[in-house]
Amino acid sequence: MTEVAPKIDFCQDALAFVKTQAHAAGFSEVRESGYAAFASLPFPTRKTEEWKYTSLNALTLQDYNQAAQNFDLKNASELYTIEGLDAYRLVFVNGLFVAELSDNIAQAGIEITAFTEANEQQRAVITQYIGNIAETRRNLFTALNNAAVEEGVLLHVSKNTVLDKPLQIVNISSAQATTCSAFARCLLVLDPLAQATVIEQFVSTREPQNLLLNQTTEIHIGDGAKLNHYRLHSEDETSLHFGGVYVDLNRDSQFESYQVALGGKIKRFDVLVNHNQSGSHCEMKGVYLPKNDQHVDIHSYIEHIAAHCTTDETYRGIMADRAKAVFNGRIHIHPDAQKSLANLSNKNLLLSNKAQINTKPELEIYADDVRCAHGATVAQLDDKACFYLQSRGISRPEAEIMLSFAFINELLESIPLEPLRKTLRPLLAQQFSSNQNLTRHILDEDSGVHSEGGA
Numbered sequence: 001m002t003e004v005a006p007k008i009d010f011c012q013d014a015l016a017f018v019k020t021q022a023h024a025a026g027f028s029e030v031r032e033s034g035y036a037a038f039a040s041l042p043f044p045t046r047k048t049e050e051w052k053y054t055s056l057n058a059l060t061l062q063d064y065n066q067a068a069q070n071f072d073l074k075n076a077s078e079l080y081t082i083e084g085l086d087a088y089r090l091v092f093v094n095g096l097f098v099a100e101l102s103d104n105i106a107q108a109g110i111e112i113t114a115f116t117e118a119n120e121q122q123r124a125v126i127t128q129y130i131g132n133i134a135e136t137r138r139n140l141f142t143a144l145n146n147a148a149v150e151e152g153v154l155l156h157v158s159k160n161t162v163l164d165k166p167l168q169i170v171n172i173s174s175a176q177a178t179t180c181s182a183f184a185r186c187l188l189v190l191d192p193l194a195q196a197t198v199i200e201q202f203v204s205t206r207e208p209q210n211l212l213l214n215q216t217t218e219i220h221i222g223d224g225a226k227l228n229h230y231r232l233h234s235e236d237e238t239s240l241h242f243g244g245v246y247v248d249l250n251r252d253s254q255f256e257s258y259q260v261a262l263g264g265k266i267k268r269f270d271v272l273v274n275h276n277q278s279g280s281h282c283e284m285k286g287v288y289l290p291k292n293d294q295h296v297d298i299h300s301y302i303e304h305i306a307a308h309c310t311t312d313e314t315y316r317g318i319m320a321d322r323a324k325a326v327f328n329g330r331i332h333i334h335p336d337a338q339k340s341l342a343n344l345s346n347k348n349l350l351l352s353n354k355a356q357i358n359t360k361p362e363l364e365i366y367a368d369d370v371r372c373a374h375g376a377t378v379a380q381l382d383d384k385a386c387f388y389l390q391s392r393g394i395s396r397p398e399a400e401i402m403l404s405f406a407f408i409n410e411l412l413e414s415i416p417l418e419p420l421r422k423t424l425r426p427l428l429a430q431q432f433s434s435n436q437n438l439t440r441h442i443l444d445e446d447s448g449v450h451s452e453g454g455a
Contacts, residue, residue, distance in 0.1 A: 007060040017065035018148040030131030034146025037136040053358040054297045064212040068094040068182040071174035079203040084419035087166040095182035109161030133218040134246040141242035145216040152185025157194035166197040175207035186217040190225040197228040204235040212240040219247040226254040239264040249280035259286035263294025275309035286315040290323035297326040304337040311342040319355035330362040344374040405442040
């Protein structure tokens, strides 16, 4: 008779793990609040509404509560280079800052630093905001990230200052001999009338991963300020990633977000945007493409607290093979949020009878003078469109790839940074086929692939 290994108490072991780590002085208050929040939350099960379609059973079968080891940095740049992108770069490997791969930035009105490299003034900014924007009530992993906060990156853009180049924040995960965890943190603070472009990039070595990455980003956008924010996930399909982006918007501020997520063993991403003062605008566009046995779970929460604010949210997903995806988008219009304008759209394409999507767009409205809309679709490829392409001499497999790519191409083409668009195109094309003869039309930017091809 086979002996069954006892299940691991993830919560108990995780709390003990982060408490035994050596911590520098300066973040004790947020760590203590993280301990308390984490201890008060139960381990999510299928009966937990926020985790209904995402099983965390893998965390009870193996012990991930051990420190990660770094890897040989030789050729590391091959994992994250975006050809033609002129940007400042900060690199973290398994949550630790790597100075030799990072840039020194010297622009007036700009502070960019790793937490462990911060001076007294920079640490004061970090202490002011860290842990005050991220919401731990619904997410066990954000609470754990607070409890473990140590290393991270600060971008502080002073009033009336424009960051002259994008900031590329690279998070590299490497294969480990045993299961372990790494923590990463990002704090972006834009003072009134400031502007910046930030790319958060998550990559890994191309080997089976034993690493759980827990990452949290907090963003404060001051009055009249604007942030263009990109979040790119291209880790190995065996990766585990629990991430969150938490945004505070103020008077007339703007947050434009572009998210691209390839699948993983478990990939959970939460985004919360608070419209705290009137006139703020949030625009979010996202694409997720799990295949094989990968799993992607995206939860978004938009809180319209003040009047005269706008939200435009669009996500599209393509599921292949036996992949599973979850999308839960919620827009909450508070009683004082009169004259709100909010739209939420989620469209999904299933390329296999075994692929799954659970989508739930939500509107919760407590104001009577608003304009809001939401919708979701799930469909398969249009046979008529496939037949049309075949009648023009295109093979059935190539026609299916062209139509699938066209389904997300509209969002891809809306990305303002041209080097990023050119890098993403072949990366996403590989999700459909490694045969370049089948992807030749979608890799040709002049091929005219623009139709939706499905839902």
